[in-house]
Amino acid sequence: xxxxxxxxxxxxxxxxxxxxxxxxxxxxxxxxxxxxxxxxxxxxxxxxxxxxxxxxxxxxxxxxxxxxxxxxxxxxxxxxxxxxxxxxxxxxxxxxxxxxxxxxxxxxxxxxxxxxxxxxxxxxxxxxxxxxxxxxxxxxxxxxxxxxxxxxxxxxxxxxxxxxxxxxxxxxxxxxxxxxxxxxxxxxxxxxxxxxxxxxxxxxxxxxxxxxxxxxxxxxxxxxxxxxxxxxxxxxxxxxxxxxxxxxxxxxxxxxxxxxxxxxxxxxxxxxxxxxxxxxxxxxxxxxxxxxxxxxxxxxxxxxxxxxxxxxxxxxxxxxxxxxxxxxxxxxxxxxxxxxxxxxxxxxxxxxxxxxxxxxxxxxxxxxxxxxxxxxxxxxxxxxxxxxxxxxxxxxxxxxxxxxxxxxxxxxxxxxxxxxxxxxxxxxxxxxxxxxxxxxxxxxxxxxxxxxxxxxxxxxxxxxxxxxxxxxxxxxxxxxxxxxxxxxxxxxxxxxxxxxxxxxxxxxxxxxxxxxxxxxxxxxxxxxxxxxxxxxxxxxxxxxxxxxxx
Numbered sequence: 001x002x003x004x005x006x007x008x009x010x011x012x013x014x015x016x017x018x019x020x021x022x023x024x025x026x027x028x029x030x031x032x033x034x035x036x037x038x039x040x041x042x043x044x045x046x047x048x049x050x051x052x053x054x055x056x057x058x059x060x061x062x063x064x065x066x067x068x069x070x071x072x073x074x075x076x077x078x079x080x081x082x083x084x085x086x087x088x089x090x091x092x093x094x095x096x097x098x099x100x101x102x103x104x105x106x107x108x109x110x111x112x113x114x115x116x117x118x119x120x121x122x123x124x125x126x127x128x129x130x131x132x133x134x135x136x137x138x139x140x141x142x143x144x145x146x147x148x149x150x151x152x153x154x155x156x157x158x159x160x161x162x163x164x165x166x167x168x169x170x171x172x173x174x175x176x177x178x179x180x181x182x183x184x185x186x187x188x189x190x191x192x193x194x195x196x197x198x199x200x201x202x203x204x205x206x207x208x209x210x211x212x213x214x215x216x217x218x219x220x221x222x223x224x225x226x227x228x229x230x231x232x233x234x235x236x237x238x239x240x241x242x243x244x245x246x247x248x249x250x251x252x253x254x255x256x257x258x259x260x261x262x263x264x265x266x267x268x269x270x271x272x273x274x275x276x277x278x279x280x281x282x283x284x285x286x287x288x289x290x291x292x293x294x295x296x297x298x299x300x301x302x303x304x305x306x307x308x309x310x311x312x313x314x315x316x317x318x319x320x321x322x323x324x325x326x327x328x329x330x331x332x333x334x335x336x337x338x339x340x341x342x343x344x345x346x347x348x349x350x351x352x353x354x355x356x357x358x359x360x361x362x363x364x365x366x367x368x369x370x371x372x373x374x375x376x377x378x379x380x381x382x383x384x385x386x387x388x389x390x391x392x393x394x395x396x397x398x399x400x401x402x403x404x405x406x407x408x409x410x411x412x413x414x415x416x417x418x419x420x421x422x423x424x425x426x427x428x429x430x431x432x433x434x435x436x437x438x439x440x441x442x443x444x445x446x447x448x449x450x451x452x453x454x455x456x457x458x459x460x461x462x463x464x465x466x467x468x469x470x471x472x473x474x475x476x477x478x479x480x481x482x483x484x485x486x487x488x489x490x491x492x493x494x495x496x497x498x499x500x501x502x503x504x505x506x507x508x509x510x511x512x513x514x515x516x517x518x519x520x521x522x523x524x525x526x527x528x529x530x531x532x533x534x535x536x537x538x539x540x541x542x543x544x545x546x547x548x549x550x
Contacts, residue, residue: 054532055102057172057220058447061305062363065449065456067491070531077547079521086535086546087145090114092136094168094541096485097182097220101532102175103194105148106140108544109182111168116150135169135185137197142533145546151197153184156206161238162187164215172220174228181228181256187217189230189252189259201259205232209252209264212237212245214298215375220360222303222314227262227328228254229305229314234266235298240348243269243295250299251316251324253331263331268295268320295319296346296356297375306363308390315368317357321346322397323370325390337388337418338397339372341425343408350379353426358445359487364469366390367420369450371457373443376485380461382439384424385448387472392418421472423465436479441465446487447528449495454511456488456495464488464497466511476513480505485526496536498525504538521545 052069059067077084097109112120112134124130135153140146156163163185173182179191179200191200205211214235222229230252237244249264299319305328306313314328317339325334344354355372362369371385389396396418403410424441432438442459449456454475455467462480467473482501489496494516495507502521508514523540530537536547 050103050533052533053102053175054100054530055176056100056174056223057302058304058360058362061222061224063302063304063360063447064362064364064451065447065487065489065528066451067489067531068451070534070536071492072534072549073492073494073531073536074547074549075516077519079519079545084547084550086548086550088546089140089145089147089544091138091539091542091544092168094166095539095544096168096170096218096527097137097172098527099530099537099539099544100173100175100180101142101530101535101537102180103177104142105175105194106142106145106537106544106546107173107175107180107182108138108140108539109169109171109173110136110138111166112136112152113166114542116147117152120152133165135167137169137173137182137184137192139194139197140544142535145544149197151192153186153188156186161215162213163217167216170216170218174221174223176223176256181221181223183217183219183221183230183233185217187211187213187233189221189228189254191256191259203254203259203261205252209261210245210248212243212248216298216300218300220302222305223256224305224312224314224328226256228252228256228259229303229316229328230254231299231301231303231316233299234269235295235319240297250295250318251303251326253314253328265316265324265326265331265333267324267333267336268299268318268322296321296354297348299356301357302360304361304363304368306366306390308366313390315361315363317359317361317370319356321354321356321372323357323361323368323388325368335390335393335396335418337386337395338399339370339384339386342399342401342411348378350381352378353382355381355383355443360447362448362450363390364450367469369448369455369457369469371424371441371444371446371448373445373460376445376460376483378443380459380483381443382424382426383441383443383459384422385441385444385457385467385472386422387420387469389418389420392416398422420470423467423472423474437461445485449488449490451490451509454509456490456497458484458486458488458497460484462499464495464505464507466513475511478505478507478513478515487528489529489531491531491536496529496538498527498529498538500524500526502540504529 074084092111093113095110100107137151139148171183173180189203213233217233246269301317304315346354368388399411446458453469466475482499484499486498506516527539
């Protein structure tokens, strides 16, 4: 890696990435969620104490936001009158991790702005008690909502570049038997006892692996058999140009009993020794970012796992805008797919056309469904929703670059493309009035829900769409008129979808749009509603509601 200083010298000499500006950008996100399907080899579900539990983000290893187990949820409920509200619990001022429901417990990631421990308070300059900024993992009783325990984590000393203020603990735990696995705001993978939160083991990814998390560490661990899969959050520095830790891994496979690293990969980071061999024009440097050679910003998605033609695949969405599939046993790359057009440009802010991922990939019938996006502080912009065939190998992107020394790069169609369909891109000027926006599908933080060959997918701007899973045909669309970080969630024949106005819109599952109800909560709904054991859980930034027939 001796040529990494050479890259910095070239940049200092005036050869810039062109698409990256030194803006200080915050990252706020990620709820946890999802729904249990009957376990199959392609959807290896962690062993929970109850088959009706919602034990991991996405319900199982396919990460599909669909629950075919829970039925009988009430059609009417009201957080103000408490109609069919079984219980509610106070959280911090922001809560994005969870809800995860397993073994009679509910796990939530939040912050410490409503301290439950008087020791977690300090005095400000006026002598007034002030909550200490911390990440907090809380545990509640599933039946009553009674507070059981919490685990707190101090913020990293480096500050907002690695641990953004007040964002709390954003990881949704994975529960299995007597333990849970999660990632703290301090970039630690932790295995803890479900009874009291005490550590069984801990892997500090900064200290042991040299990871430089950008803004936040958020991964929701994936448990498959004896293994644990993690995305590390390795990213750029405060200047938003350099990757301080190019050798640090982006993807990990751990032994779940001990936390031992079994294999790792840093695919999104260029092997910088290549720079000496190809020359260094401005177009080439732009391509380092725009052609999957450098992490663009951060890495905040989650891995998924499936079985294709009898062979397992673990899917990692990366900070370079590519999706990577590995053999989980060996760590060998099976395929990779660029989820951006080759002429797309990454920029901080709303004008960039190249994105990466906050959404989690969903595996459904040997295909990966995932949409692109950026840190929500970059606001809305053009995005793409992809359906990718998992049966191919190698570079399966729609196009191949033939000359990366110019911009835009010269390309040719890829005869080995795994694109099944794409919905997105810029809208022609003559159609913009009809759609009310200049792109077909916008940036998103939301994960898909797929059932009966129908795909429900949402945009950051608050639009939700229903697609044909085979063809990408749009059956219907609806604008909820408020931004959303939440994901659609399908359960009991209904699709639940929350937004920043605190409105939970309930649609009837199907090809025809039918709104069953719109229920308003006091607070933004940024985590995805989930269901477990006959109860629907809706989490605002400051409260958790358990909803069911009284």
